[in-house]
Each structure stands twice: as structure tokens, then as C-alpha cells.
Amino acid sequence: MSKTKQSPVERRLARLTDAVREAGIKLTHQRIEIFRELAGTEEHPDAETLFEAVRKRMPTVSLDTVYRTLSTLQELGLVKTIGQQGGGTRFDANIEPHHHYVCVSCGMIRDFESKELNSLRLPGTVRQLGTILDANVEVRGLCAKCQGRKKASTRPKSKSS
């Protein structure tokens, strides 16, 4: 229910307020500050970096809370992680250009080829960031096997409890 024009950060903070209320959890200073910090940067920080930044304004905040809050924000769908989480680094002996399909449920990764995707037209803004070595596409979805499993377990779609 935003009424006036807000900065991107304020808009995101408003979304936090809504989401927290809807989830029936508390809107604590820690949650606000941690999210504000993340929403206000383009640097995709890790937990430690975020902790140090928030600490400047809230000297008593603990690293543990940063981790817990990020986890909560993820459940609320307000925050995403970059790259895969959980499990270790995965290796690939295929050094030809190719793309990946990743199952969001079981983590399965499969290669696929596409000449078209090998030569994507990238927007000019990218070139301003630096040189381009390669570009690959990561498709995420639910693999055939996991679709079967989901169906079998007859689990109605529910939000995280």
C-alpha cells in the first residue's frame, strides 16, 4: 500500500514491514537495519560484511543475528542468495562452452548446449563494467525426478510455517 514515490530502499523496507506483519513475526530494529543495509547496496555482500556495516549503527548486533535474520528474510522471499548454497563446490571436466540446468529441489545439475546461447547479445552497460570472458545461462527448475517425488508425497503448496 505505498502511496507516494519512494526511494528503492524505502520501497523495499515497506515490503519488509508488510511481509513481517503478514508472517506474524516481529519487526525488530535488527531486522530493519540488516535489511536496510542489504537493500541499500549493490555489492551483494556476505554475512560478515553486512555484520560489519550494521555494527556501525548498532554496535551490539551479533553475527549470529545477521545469519538468522538473513535466513528469515529468505523465507519471507525478500532476499535471495547468489550461487548455490549448501553442499560443496562442484566440479566440471567439460571446459567447452555450455549451460546449466539446476534442480532447485535436489541440486542436480545437467549441462545443455545451445549455439544460440553461446553468443548472447549483452547490453552495452555490461561492457562498461569490464571485459567479457564468457557468459553462461543458468536455468533453474524442478527436475523430472523431483516432480514425481513431489506429486507422490501429496504435499499441498504451503508457506513456510
Next chain:
Amino acid sequence: MSKTKQSPVERRLARLTDAVREAGIKLTHQRIEIFRELAGTEEHPDAETLFEAVRKRMPTVSLDTVYRTLSTLQELGLVKTIGQQGGGTRFDANIEPHHHYVCVSCGMIRDFESKELNSLRLPGTVRQLGTILDANVEVRGLCAKCQGRKKASTRPKSKSS
């Protein structure tokens, strides 16, 4: 060991032999077996999985050798990792569809937008793997800042003493 036609695995193993020789390092059983295992699977295993697999044939191999070998193979350019390695999980408060530019040197990540890339045409083979939730492009390169740094440090050694 005398076969006329080579399987893809054998072809890759031949590349290993060459690369190892060229780099002036030793072609140990461990390196052969670890690489053979990785080159022979499409599953993009992690170090632990690879370790367990190699162990069946080489019961004395150790997990740290797997790690060290994978690192060596990476330096030789025979193996790649999927996703970012090193550092912790990185977070993103931008939940709109977007793409990433990643600097291979400093790890900097920047978002970029592209309507065109938001609606990529994916090959039909992908659909056979499972449902498609989203697809995003990851561009890797050397960011402007690191280009400057590289230039400065790669400068032909002028007489400085």
C-alpha cells in the same frame, strides 16, 4: 592401453597427460584416477562425492589429495568449478529478474538488466530435464578496477632498483 578409438574420457585423459607433462609436474595415479572419475561423469560432483568414487578403486586416497588435485587441474585448465568459490554466501535484496556480471579477479558482482535476456529462448532439450522456474545469465570478466590493477602489476619490469 592400446586402443584404436578413444572414448571422450580417454581423450580427456590424453589431454591430462599432455598438460601435466607440459607443466612439468608428475603424473601420479591419484591425479589420473581423480580426473578420470570427473571426466567420466555428467553429474558435476563435489569433492566429497569424487573422493568416495575414487576410493573404490584407490582405497588409500585421501580427501585432501582430491582437493589438491582438483585445484591443480583447475590451474591446468582441465577442470572448472560451478558457481562461486571462496568467501561466504552472498546475498541479494533485488528479487526482480536480473543478471550478474562477476569479476573473476576480485569477485565483484554487479547486477544488470535486460528484457531480452529475461525471456531467452531455451532449447527443447531443457524442457525435458524438468520445469523451468527462471533463467539468468552470468557474465564473467575482469572488472574495470582490476584491469587497472593488472596493468600496473603486469608492466614489464622496468628498472626499479
Next chain:
DNA sequence: ATCTAGTTGCAAACACTTCTTAGTTAGGAA
């Protein structure tokens, strides 16, 4: 067969993340 630098196996260290316990603070409903 001998030599030796590069490699390995083992254990221990390390980095990141999560969890435990216990005592305190503070959000927000009544």
C-alpha cells in the same frame, strides 16, 4: 638402481555457518 623434488596421507587447523544455554530486551496485543 639411485636420487630427489614433487606428492601424498594423516591430522590438525581454518573459515563459514548453525546451534546451545542462559539471561535480557523489546514488539505489539490486550
Next chain:
DNA sequence: TTCCTAACTAAGAAGTGTTTGCAACTAGAT
């Protein structure tokens, strides 16, 4: 405002995934 309790801090410990130090070993050259 009062009260209930979720959420917090603190300090520690544990769980993963990865790296390192060191003595023993071995690939490959002589």
C-alpha cells in the same frame, strides 16, 4: 501501560567444507 514471549546478546561449541604442516613416499630423470 502492562504483560507475554519472540527475539536478542553473549560465549561457546559443534558441524561442514576446505586448506595446511609435516614426515613418508614415489614418479621420473640420471
